[in-house]
Amino acid sequence: MNYGPLLFFGIFLTIASSWCGLVLIPQLQFGGQQAVKLESGEQYPPVRPGGAQRGEAVYRANGCIYCHSQQVRAAEFGADIKRNWGTRRTVALDYIRDKPVMLGTMRTGPDLSNIGVRNPSRSWQLTHLFNPQSTSAGSVMPPFGFLFETRKAGQRPAPDALQLPAPFNPPPGFEVVPTQAANDLVDYLLSLKANVPLPEAK
Amino acid sequence: MSFDSSNPQDPAPGAIARQAAPSSAFSLPDDLPPAIQRERPEPLEGNHPMSLLFVTFVAVLFFWGGFYLQRFSGGYQPFSYNENTLGGGATNAPAKPLDPFAEGKRLFVDTCAKCHQADGQGLAGQYPPLAGSEWVKAEGAARIIRIVLDGLQGPIKVKGADFNNQMVPWRDVLTDQQIASVITYVRGEKGWGNNASAISAEQVAAVRQKTKTRPATGSWTAGELLKIPEIEADMPSGTNAPPAGATNSVSTNLPAAK
Amino acid sequence: MSSTPSTSLLKALSPSDHDEDLVQRKALLAEIDASCRLPVLLFFICGTLWLLVGTLFALITSWKMHHPDLLGNIAWLTFGRVRPVHLNTVIFGFASEVAIGVSLWLMCRLCRVTLMHKWIIIMAAVFWNVGVVVGVLGILAGDNTGIEWLEFPPYASPILFFSYALIAVWGIITFRFRREKHLYVSQWYLLAALLWFPWLYSSANIMLIMDPVRGTVQSAVNWWFAHNVLGLWFTPIGLAAIYYFIPKVTGKPIHSYYLSALGFWSLALFYNWNGGHHLVGGPMPAWLVTVSIVASVMMTIPVVTVGINHHLTMKGSFHMLRHSPTLRFMVFGGMNYTVASLHGVLSALRSVSEVTHFTHHTISHAHTGMYAFFTMVMFGSMYYIIPRLTLREWPSAMLIRVHFWFTALGIILYMGPLTLGGILQGYAMLNPDVPFLDVVKLTVPYLKIRTVAGIIIAIGHTAFFINLTWIILRQLQPYRQPTRMIIAATRNAINPALP
Numbered sequence: 001m002n003y004g005p006l007l008f009f010g011i012f013l014t015i016a017s018s019w020c021g022l023v024l025i026p027q028l029q030f031g032g033q034q035a036v037k038l039e040s041g042e043q044y045p046p047v048r049p050g051g052a053q054r055g056e057a058v059y060r061a062n063g064c065i066y067c068h069s070q071q072v073r074a075a076e077f078g079a080d081i082k083r084n085w086g087t088r089r090t091v092a093l094d095y096i097r098d099k100p101v102m103l104g105t106m107r108t109g110p111d112l113s114n115i116g117v118r119n120p121s122r123s124w125q126l127t128h129l130f131n132p133q134s135t136s137a138g139s140v141m142p143p144f145g146f147l148f149e150t151r152k153a154g155q156r157p158a159p160d161a162l163q164l165p166a167p168f169n170p171p172p173g174f175e176v177v178p179t180q181a182a183n184d185l186v187d188y189l190l191s192l193k194a195n196v197p198l199p200e201a202k
Numbered sequence: 203m204s205f206d207s208s209n210p211q212d213p214a215p216g217a218i219a220r221q222a223a224p225s226s227a228f229s230l231p232d233d234l235p236p237a238i239q240r241e242r243p244e245p246l247e248g249n250h251p252m253s254l255l256f257v258t259f260v261a262v263l264f265f266w267g268g269f270y271l272q273r274f275s276g277g278y279q280p281f282s283y284n285e286n287t288l289g290g291g292a293t294n295a296p297a298k299p300l301d302p303f304a305e306g307k308r309l310f311v312d313t314c315a316k317c318h319q320a321d322g323q324g325l326a327g328q329y330p331p332l333a334g335s336e337w338v339k340a341e342g343a344a345r346i347i348r349i350v351l352d353g354l355q356g357p358i359k360v361k362g363a364d365f366n367n368q369m370v371p372w373r374d375v376l377t378d379q380q381i382a383s384v385i386t387y388v389r390g391e392k393g394w395g396n397n398a399s400a401i402s403a404e405q406v407a408a409v410r411q412k413t414k415t416r417p418a419t420g421s422w423t424a425g426e427l428l429k430i431p432e433i434e435a436d437m438p439s440g441t442n443a444p445p446a447g448a449t450n451s452v453s454t455n456l457p458a459a460k
Numbered sequence: 461m462s463s464t465p466s467t468s469l470l471k472a473l474s475p476s477d478h479d480e481d482l483v484q485r486k487a488l489l490a491e492i493d494a495s496c497r498l499p500v501l502l503f504f505i506c507g508t509l510w511l512l513v514g515t516l517f518a519l520i521t522s523w524k525m526h527h528p529d530l531l532g533n534i535a536w537l538t539f540g541r542v543r544p545v546h547l548n549t550v551i552f553g554f555a556s557e558v559a560i561g562v563s564l565w566l567m568c569r570l571c572r573v574t575l576m577h578k579w580i581i582i583m584a585a586v587f588w589n590v591g592v593v594v595g596v597l598g599i600l601a602g603d604n605t606g607i608e609w610l611e612f613p614p615y616a617s618p619i620l621f622f623s624y625a626l627i628a629v630w631g632i633i634t635f636r637f638r639r640e641k642h643l644y645v646s647q648w649y650l651l652a653a654l655l656w657f658p659w660l661y662s663s664a665n666i667m668l669i670m671d672p673v674r675g676t677v678q679s680a681v682n683w684w685f686a687h688n689v690l691g692l693w694f695t696p697i698g699l700a701a702i703y704y705f706i707p708k709v710t711g712k713p714i715h716s717y718y719l720s721a722l723g724f725w726s727l728a729l730f731y732n733w734n735g736g737h738h739l740v741g742g743p744m745p746a747w748l749v750t751v752s753i754v755a756s757v758m759m760t761i762p763v764v765t766v767g768i769n770h771h772l773t774m775k776g777s778f779h780m781l782r783h784s785p786t787l788r789f790m791v792f793g794g795m796n797y798t799v800a801s802l803h804g805v806l807s808a809l810r811s812v813s814e815v816t817h818f819t820h821h822t823i824s825h826a827h828t829g830m831y832a833f834f835t836m837v838m839f840g841s842m843y844y845i846i847p848r849l850t851l852r853e854w855p856s857a858m859l860i861r862v863h864f865w866f867t868a869l870g871i872i873l874y875m876g877p878l879t880l881g882g883i884l885q886g887y888a889m890l891n892p893d894v895p896f897l898d899v900v901k902l903t904v905p906y907l908k909i910r911t912v913a914g915i916i917i918a919i920g921h922t923a924f925f926i927n928l929t930w931i932i933l934r935q936l937q938p939y940r941q942p943t944r945m946i947i948a949a950t951r952n953a954i955n956p957a958l959p
Contacts, residue, residue, distance in 0.1 A: 002643050004635070011652045012727065017821065018732035022684040023677075026748060031677045060606035063540020068501055070236040073741035074284065078814050082892035084312045090743045093681060096675040100606050100668065103679050103742055107818035107889065108519070108525075108903075110896050119228035126489050128316075130279055132528070135316055135325070138901050142540075145533035159384060163367065164323040200281040237848050238490045244569070245707035246645060248773075256768070258724075260761050267754045274753075276746030285746040285810070302891070311895040320895055421586040 029090050042127025044196050045097050048188070056099065058181050062144070068112045069104035072194065084118065085111040086194060088201040096192045109141055116190040125186045126178050129161055134168040145187075147182035150174055255318045285392025300379075302400065307379055312386070317369075322394045328367060330360035333394030342433030343385060347409045350381050353421035370423060378406040404438040479855025486746035488572060488696055493848040495574035496565050499581035501849050502934070503561030506589050508928055510553025513596075515918045517546035522911040526904050536600040544611040552612070552620065553688065554590045557585070558838045559697045560627055565845050566704055567631055567802035570647045571638035577630070584626035591619035598811075608670050609686035617665050624661065626766050628654050637826045645720040649700035652728060656692040660685055683735035691731035692708075692827055698758050698837045699766060701702075702794050704843060710780060715772035723765035730758040740817055742813065751812075763801040765847050770794050774934050785860045789840025792868055796832035803828060813889060820903060824875050831917075833873045839863070839924065852931050859927040866920030874913035881906025 035043045048056065056070070059065075072086030080086060080137055095101045119125065127134055130148050132141040155174040161175040172177050178186075276282030309425060310380075311320060318324050322333035332338050337360060353371035357364060372381065389398035411441040415423075482680065524530050524539045568575050595612030598604075612620070635647075646898050648783035656821040664685035667673050673681060712719060736744065738750025765890055774791060782787045803825055806812050816822065821916045843860070854860060881903050888899045 002641055005645065006645070006647060007651060008655070010725065011655050011930060014728040015656050015732055017729075018688075019659070019663065021733060021751065022735055022748065023667065023681050026280075026680040026745075027673055029677070029910055031673050033675055057833070061541075061602035061604055062538055062543055063604060065608070066543050071742045077741050077810075078817075079890045079892045082308070083889075083896070084309060089283065090678045091281065092743050095679075095743065098675070100607055100672060101678040101682075101741070103676070104958065105608065105738060105818065105822060108820075109519070109898070117375050118313060119370075120375070121317070121368070123368060124317055124370075136897060138897055139909075140528050140900055141903065142524060142528040142538055143532045144538070146535040156930045163328060167326045189820055200283065202284075202720075234486055235493070235848065235851050237853075238486050238493070238849075241489075242487075242708055242711035245646075245704055246713040247645065247720060248713040248715050248717075250716040250772070252716065252718050253721070256764075259764075263758060263761060267758055270757075271750055271754050274746065274750045276750075278745075282746050283743070285750055287746070308892050315895070320897070350851050365867050371945045 015119050020130065033092060033096055035096065036093065043093060044198075046189050051184045051187035052191040053188075054181075054183035055186065057192075058147075058185040059188055060100070060102070064112075065102045065104045067104075067108035067141070068105055068110070069149065070106050070111065070192065071103045071114045072111060073111050079133065080111060083110075086114045088195070090194045090196065091198060091201045093198060093200070109139075112189065112192055113194045116193045120190055122186055123163070125189055126182060127164060129182060129185065130162055130164070130176060130178075131168050134165055143144060144182070146175050147185065148178055150176050221298065242410065258431055300383075302379075302383040302386045303390060305380070306383035306385070307391075309376070309384045310387050313372075313376075314325070314381070322388070322391065322396075324360075327365070328397065330363070330365045333391070333396060334390050335360050339396055339398045340438070343389070343398075343405065344409065344430055344432055344434045344437065345349065345427045346385055346389075347381065347401070347406055348413060348416075348422055349426060350376070350385060350431070351406075351410060351413060352416045354424070354427075355421040356423045356425075358424040369421065373410070373417060378403040378410060381406045395408045404446070408436070408438055485908070489569065492568045492572075492574050495566075495576075495578060496568060497849045498567050498938065499575060499578045499585060500832075501770045502585045502843065503557045503564070504846065505590050506585065507554050507557035507561065507871075508925055509923055510549050510557065510592065511801070512925060514546055514550035514554055517549060518543055519911070520916050520917060521546050522907070525634050525907045526911065539931040540650050540927060541600055541602070541604065544604055545596050547609070548595060548599065548611055550830070551594065551609070551614050552595070555834060555838070557588065559653075559694060559843065560585075560588075560834070562628075562701055562722055562838060562845065563631070563653065563697055564842045566646055566700060567634055567650050570640065570644050570650075570704070571633055572640040573637055576634070576637075577940060580626050580630055584630075587619055587623035589920070591616050591623060596769045602923055605669055607682055608662055608665075608688055610668060610682070613686050614665075614669050617661075617669070621658070621661060624658060624703070628658055643919060643939075644704075645714065645717075645724065646700035646704045648704070648724050649696035652724075653693055653696040653700070656688070656732075661721060679742065680729060680744065680748060683738040684732075685735070687735035687738065688732055690826075690834075691727075691734060694830065694846065695727070695731065696836045698797065699835045701724075701841045702770060702790050702797075705786055705840060706770060706794075707950065709790075709844070710774065710778065711778040711797055712773060715769050718767050719769040723762045723769060726758070726765065726813075726869055727762035730755045730762065732809070733832075734759065737813070740808070740810055740813040753808050753810065757805055763798055763805075766913075767798040786840045786844040787866060789836045789843065793833050793835075793837035793840060793866075793937050796828060796836065798823065800833050802829035814887035816882060817886075819882040820878050820891070820906065821886060824878035824882055827871065827878075828875050836867065836871075839867070842928075844895065846928070846931060850931050850934075853926055855930040855934070856927055859923045862923040863920045866916050866923065869914035870913050870920060870949070873916065874910055876908050877909040877913075880907075 035045060038044050070090075070091045072088070073080045074089040075081045081088070085118050094113075095103075124135065126148075128136065129144045131143045131145070132139040133143075149160070150170050151174065153173055156176050157175050164170070164176065221407070231398045276285055276287045318332050319329075319330040322331060324331035330337075337349075337358075349369065351371060354369040357366045359365075376384070376391040381404065382401050385406075386400040389396055390400060484585070515610070518888055520531065520537070521539065521543045524532075524542065528539070535541075544755035564575065564581065595616030598616055600613055603615075604611045605613060610617075617674060631651075636649060664681060667681045668678055670686075679808075701754075703714060703720070733755030734752055736748045737756050740749050740753070742749075777787075781791060807825060884906075885903050886897060886904055888894045889896075
């Protein structure tokens with residue numbers, strides 16, 4: 001193999017083949033997929049409200065993807081559905097509004113495809129984010145205290161002050177309130193719902 | 203194991219001597235760096251043929267690859283997610299009968315234990331306990347079904363302790379069967395000292411129907427619940443047996459999300 | 461530049477007939493080494509500094525996995541930022557820089573031309589490092605793109621790409637002006653890596669960041685890119701180094717040209733189709749995953765081919781592992797290439813992936829490929845190349861021994877328990893009656909062992925860094941400075957042919 005041009009050509013051809021196969025063909029096959037109209041008249045997937053869109057950026061910036069997947073595997077593959085992480089497998093349509101698509105490859109923590117369905121409690125999500133140990137002892141999730149503000153309590157506690165259990169509560173006279181970023185992140189989490197029945201998800 | 207400390211780069215002193223032997227009549231000029239002087243010639247390739255066994259192995263792999271690709275590609279359709287769909291290997295396993303207690307335990311761990319904790323003890327001052335709770339162990343399930351369906355807000359006394367928090371409604375999230383299973387589990391978990399009767403999906407369905415306007419009003423308060431009799435006259439009877447047609451999959455009968 | 465005539469390598473086989481030729485050949489090698497000195501050393505030194513930074517971030521990441529409260533409430537040191545910083549410093553800082561350095565040196569030697577216009581390469585090195593610094597600061601500041609293996613924010617990637625363009629263009633020019641007619645197998649791999657990487661990096665940046673495609677096509681592009689960074693960028697350079705250094709150090713030809721050719725072309729054909737196996741079970745059409753599984757299994761061909769070729773070349777020379785640090789790192793890396801790849805073949809199968817996907821098993825596998833194979837091969841290459849650039853011998857054999865044993869045993873301690881822990885984690889997750897928190901608690905002991913392994917590896921890196929600093933700093937001193945351990949080397953330190 002002493003002929004340079006042949007080598008060049010082979011090198012070019014091999015990468016071109018996989019680029020066509022794994023990049024171009026998927027783009028042609030389902031890159032133009034559009035939202036569908038449900039019987040109720042609403043669009044699926046819905047456009048995320050502003051807070052949830054900002055929350056998506058918080059999720060991305062703090063690398064939640066490294067421990068949490070956003071994909072539910074089929075009923076007969078793995079125990080995702082038996083664990084109640086979803087009622088059906090997720091399909092391409094579920095992700096067309098995600099920027100970027102954060103499927104994830106790790107489940108150090110549980111899957112979040114349906115966290116907005118599975119645990120819709122805003123106060124729980126905030127408490128858990130502030131310090132995961134306060135609700136889930138033994139968890140290895142890091143605390144996100146930097147998304148909260150611990151400040152001197154006024155005459156009356158702020159309406160959004162966290163109610164923290166004993167060892168995690170702030171010193172007397174202080175209160176913990178979520179910042180805008182924390183509220184946005186929870187908006188995003190609560191918007192994660194991939195439970196609309198879809199024909200291709202059988 | 204040790205390196206030649208003065209010259210760790212060299213393979214072995216003896217080897218160098220052997221290598222240098224052919225050109226003994228000739229020596230390299232001293233002004234070349236020593237590393238260059240001692241290094242071996244640039245690499246070359248030998249011409250050993252490939253073994254036939256290996257060629258056969260490669261051929262078999264190619265054959266397998268073609269077969270697998272054709273068999274498990276779901277017809278190359280963009281929305282065909284199941285690799286078995288067009289291959290004839292149907293995977294629809296027959297539905298297994300459901301054990302409400304086991305399903306309830308799974309659901310509890312995933313959904314309820316986040317607040318009430320896996321041991322059912324809750325968190326002091328935060329989330330009330332379910333283990334030994336008079337609200338859970340009550341003879342009839344009228345109140346607890348309502349709490350799960352539409353949530354609870356405001357002050358409540360459980361096992362003598364006061365709580366004041368907000369429980370979210372599960373009406374649109376869990377099916378009748380799931381709610382029945384999880385309540386059956388919570389009421390019947392002997393490890394917590396609870397030993398109340400199982401409840402059925404029909405009972406949940408009846409309450410769901412009766413309280414269908416409740417979401418507009420908001421979650422229940424303890425005071426409202428106390429006015430409702432524990433055992434309602436028009437309630438279908440509870441049962442331990444799995445309802446006909448129920449399957450192992452929790453995906454059945456789920457109400458469409460709003 | 462000397463006017464050495466272009467002659468066939470075969471002549472070198474019979475040096476007694478071509479004494480003059482041999483002198484000229486060796487003189488040219490010395491001249492090439494001298495021309496590479498500054499640019500290649502620059503890549504090696506910066507790469508090693510990034511290795512230390514990456515190792516530090518690795519330790520923080522690993523510690524946080526079992527003690528999440530460590531530095532918990534500092535936004536820029538939260539787990540989800542520290543982890544991508546670790547990945548990107550070792551991939552784009554350490555591994556890529558050292559890989560570029562090794563490629564430059566190998567390319568020059570195999571083409572038998574000196575490094576022309578080295579200021580281009582020096583500029584590229586500066587830009588590359590600026591790009592990595594900007595990217596790392598961007599991630600710490602919260603500008604992670606959220607795309608695995610492509611976390612550098614959009615304002616960092618163009619700097620890297622510009623720098624890379626300089627290197628690639630230079631590489632092709634060098635290749636064009638080669639004086640050696642025969643194309644040795646290492647050159648195929650180097651040329652391929654040089655051409656594949658810009659295609660990968662630009663495609664991924666355009667289709668994921670600048671003008672993102674829609675929905676899960678992103679995931680397809682993402683994993684096509686991410687897997688190929690390993691498969692089409694690091695692996696070919698690692699293999700090129702092994703193919704060069706094993707025959708170079710043992711003085712024997714590579715066993716079989718035919719195996720070399722089959723290994724190269726089957727790798728080129730199959731490796732780039734592997735990415736989809738990261739999406740088994742995901743929202744991807746069945747065909748895409750199946751194609752990747754088939755390609756992953758077909759990777760058995762190049763892996764076994766290369767393994768046989770290297771083993772049969774080494775056969776009879778294993779005693780040299782006692783003495784030659786280069787060979788020892790090379791053979792350790794080569795063996796782990798086989799292990800990592802066959803492990804990858806297994807993990808790509810649907811039935812295995814069902815268990816191991818989403819677990820620490822994958823992390824362990826990634827380190828087998830990137831560290832036990834590639835990084836060790838790069839260490840071995842640096843042990844050979846650096847003395848030729850600095851005209852000094854390695855100052856301490858003890859530090860080399862510490863480096864080898866701590867990194868080799870450290871990575872084995874890393875891989876074994878974490879692979880096992882990942883499998884146990886996978887089976888626990890498959891059982892819906894095991895609460896998720898129990899799955900988490902099950903993995904914690906293995907994560908702690910991983911931290912211990914990381915500390916051991918960090919000690920090895922420190923030893924290498926000390927040795928490297930030592931050899932470089934002495935380089936800065938005037939020649940003829942007597943240094944006890946390198947008497948043999950200083951004797952010929954003054955070379956009029958060298959700048």
